[in-house]
Every structure is written in C-alpha cells, then in structure tokens.
Amino acid sequence: VNRQMGSITIELGIGEPAEYQVLDIIEFNSDRKRMSLIVKCPDGTVKLMTKGADSTMFPRIRNGTDIVSTEKALKGFGDDGLRTLVLAEKVLPSGVWEPWVKKNGEAKNIIGDDERKAALLVEYAAEIEVDLELVGTTAIEDKLQEGVPQTIEALRTAGMKVWMLTGDKMETAINIGYACALLHDNMQKIQLDSTMRTKDLLENLVFKDDDGGLDRGIIVDGDSLTRIFNDEELKHKFVDATATCTSVVCCRVSPKQKADVVEMVRTDKPDATTLSIGDGANDVPMIQAAHVGVGISGMEGQQAANSADYAIGQFRYLHRLTLVHGRVNYYRLCLLIRYFFYKNAVVVITQFWFCLFNLFTGQSLYENWTLAAYNVFFTSLPVVIVGIYDRDILNTDNIHDHPKLYQDGLNDELLNFKVFAQWIFNAIFHSAIIFFVVMFGWGAAMGKEGVILGLDGVGVTMYATVIVVANLKLALHVSSFTWMHYLSFAISIIGFFFFLA
Structure with missing residues (x-):
C-alpha cells in the first residue's frame, strides 16, 4: 500500500x-x-x-x-x-x-x-x-493490443519477413505466435531448443522440398542462439534457412541476444533493411541495432520510445507508418532524386554543347550569379511542394488496404539503373534540343537596333528555356496537383522574368 x-x-x-x-x-x-x-x-x-x-x-x-x-x-x-x-x-x-x-x-x-x-x-x-x-x-x-494480427499479416503480405524476439518461455512464445498470426497450423515449422546437439541443429535446419508451397517458420530458444552465434557454419546455415521463412520466433532471449540477432542479419544479409519495434527497456539494444528503430510508448515506460527513430502509441500504427507513410515517402524521394539529377544535367550539358563551339576555351554560356540562382530560386519551390504534398495514390486508405503496393520499394521499381538511365538520357536529349534550337534558330537574330544578340542574348534565352523545361518536366510527373503546385511552378517560371527585368 x-x-x-x-x-x-x-x-x-x-x-x-x-x-x-x-x-x-x-x-x-x-x-x-x-x-x-x-x-x-x-x-x-x-x-x-x-x-x-x-x-x-x-x-x-x-x-x-x-x-x-x-x-x-x-x-x-x-x-x-x-x-x-x-x-x-x-x-x-x-x-x-x-x-x-x-x-x-x-x-x-x-x-x-x-x-x-x-x-x-x-x-x-x-x-x-x-x-x-x-x-x-x-x-x-499480457493481452495483445488491438490490431496486432492484422498488422503482422499486412506486413507479410507486403513482402516483409517478420521475426518475434521475446524473453518468454518457448510454450508462451509459440502461443503468442499463434495469437498474433505469426504462426499457423498450415505451416512447416522447425523447432530448435537447448536439448539438441550442434549436429542436430545443423540437420534440423533443412526444410522439406516437397512442402507444397507451405509457409515456413523457425522457433529457436536463447541457448540454441548462443551456440549458433559461436559457430560460423551454423550461423550461415541458420540465416540461409530463415531467408526462406515467413516467420521466425526467438524465445528466452536476452536484450543483448536480441541485438545480436539484428546484427547477424545485417552482417549476413547486407542488402536487407531491418526494422525493430519494441515497448520496453529490454528492447532498446535491439531497436538501436536496426536500420530503423520504432518504440511503442505506453505501460512499459518511455525507454524504447526515447531510444527509437520513431515513436508510436500502439503496435497497429506500424501498419500506417510503414505501408502508407513509408511507401508515399519512398515515391516522393525516388521522384525527387531522379529530378535533381535531371535538372542539373540539363543546365550543365547545354554548356557542354556550347564547349563544342568555343573549342573548350572555358567561356561560360551563363552569367555566374544567374547560374547559382538556378537551384536556389528558379527550380527549388516546386521541389519543396512535391516533396511534401505529392502522392501517386490520392486516397491513403487505398494504400492502407492494399499492402502489396509496398512491394514497389522492395523491388526497387521506382529507382534503379534502368529508370535512372532513362532520366539521364532525357536530360541529354532535352539539353541538345534546347541548345541547338536556340543557337541556330535564335543565335543570329537581331535586336531593335540591328545588332546581333550575341553571347549574352543567347545565354539568357537558353537559360530561360532550361528553367521552363526543367519545371515542366517535374510538372509532368506530379500525380496530385493542388493549388500550391500551380503556384510554385508559376512563381519559379514567372519569377525568372521579373529577375531578368
């Protein structure tokens, strides 16, 4: 009392x-x-x-x-x-x-x-x-929070492999695994415990090839993990076996072992991205060892939330954090990375074409201060608006309800060598059209007093064309226009002509 x-x-x-x-x-x-x-x-x-x-x-x-x-x-x-x-x-x-x-x-x-x-x-x-x-x-x-089974199922549907690391007994961990839909009866399971010899562990880490496409799962206790960590052959075989699993349950593990499991995956699978989520102080090492750490604030205290990259109130919020916000931000980042290279390539390669005419004397086509303002003023505002507000699917509930949309990121569909090369080729092609059309179609034009425009006139005309093309290129790839998008493009393009005046 x-x-x-x-x-x-x-x-x-x-x-x-x-x-x-x-x-x-x-x-x-x-x-x-x-x-x-x-x-x-x-x-x-x-x-x-x-x-x-x-x-x-x-x-x-x-x-x-x-x-x-x-x-x-x-x-x-x-x-x-x-x-x-x-x-x-x-x-x-x-x-x-x-x-x-x-x-x-x-x-x-x-x-x-x-x-x-x-x-x-x-x-x-x-x-x-x-x-x-x-x-x-x-x-x-210890009752499961609302929405835990549905969230885990959504993550698995999205293509993620879900591991549960817990300090509970094996019987408790298996029961929780079934309760949260991590394990199910129609699954081929391997169970590794402290009663097995090292040889038995190696032999048991083999799934049947004639499993009929069943889901696979591994259940392992802390003592077995200690032996796995201390044996390189066993460790590699364990990681290879888990790569074919949809679920892994590690029970009777200490906080240090939780972190060691994450480090093991990161070391043996360098291309994998790990996310750890927990709600207690004993989850802190695991959260800090992963690429992305998520802490749940609640009855267990704030240690996990304070040590994590992201803090959420309940486990089910992980669904929206990863499959909705994660996917939307992946889409935005991929678009902007491609566009950053494109818009800088356009303005630079036009100068390369000009070097073919001035015999590489180093003469610049654009005035220095104007060139510096290209990224700072004339192409920056649309990038900010697109990076904050654009999304390819307007209704986020549709993203939430269709986890497979997340696989765009897992398969690198929006940013890979092929996509990047297409954007760079676009930049080369557009810069060539801009340069040669302006140079040959406008370069010999005369002003009001009969004077040829010369280098300054050609440079300003070409620079204005580059700004218009660069902004319109981004506009063509915007999926959800708002008034802020229209305003940002208008300010960027029209702002240059006010600057010129």
Missing part, C-alpha cells in the same frame, strides 16, 4: 499493514534474468526474496526440493500464453547479510573502473542467491 526509498508497506488480509525495511536490492539484468531484495521483516527476520525466469531460478533452488509439479504448472501456463516467474526466498542470519551488504555497497561505490564494478556485483549476487526455498510461481496474461 506504500513504497518509500527504504521501506515497503503491504497489507495482508485483515489487520495492521506490515512494513518491510529494504536493506539492499540486486538489480535485474539480461544475463542474470532475475532480481532480488534483502528485506527486514516486521518480526526482525532478514530474508532474501528472489524472482526470475525458471531457467535461471531452478538451479538455485535448495537440493531436495520437488520442482516437478512446478515445472508442470509452468508448462501449462506457457501453453495458455501466460508470462511466468518463479519466486523463492531464504532467511539470512545476521552474520551473513551484514558483511554481504557492506561489501556489496562498497562494490556499488567503485568509480572509474566499470568492468571491475560489474564483475564484483555479479560475483556477490551469485554468492548469496543460492540454496533458495521455492515459494511458488506467478502467471499473468
């Missing part, structure tokens, strides 16, 4: 609240997978109370304790998709806990040698967290 810096007050049934004095805290970390409190009970007894994953707690339970029924209960909880913890305690005599608290406090106060400090804290924790008395287990339901 009350928690202060050095005490915890609880109420057990009917009666006076009981206050427990907190003497020390052994923090949770990803390697230990447990945490402990040393408390002084109201009757003066000092106890060590520990909670953690069954894999790390059972080896520390007092010999002779019957844990079979507990293991059976944990398996049942896991099959039901519940998250479990094992609880244990032991009484500490004053001759044990007092010197331990003292030396543990001294280790916490070490400054300037973080490695020694961490090593001592781990050593002291392992020293006291032994010969524990099993108290029981807890099992809680």
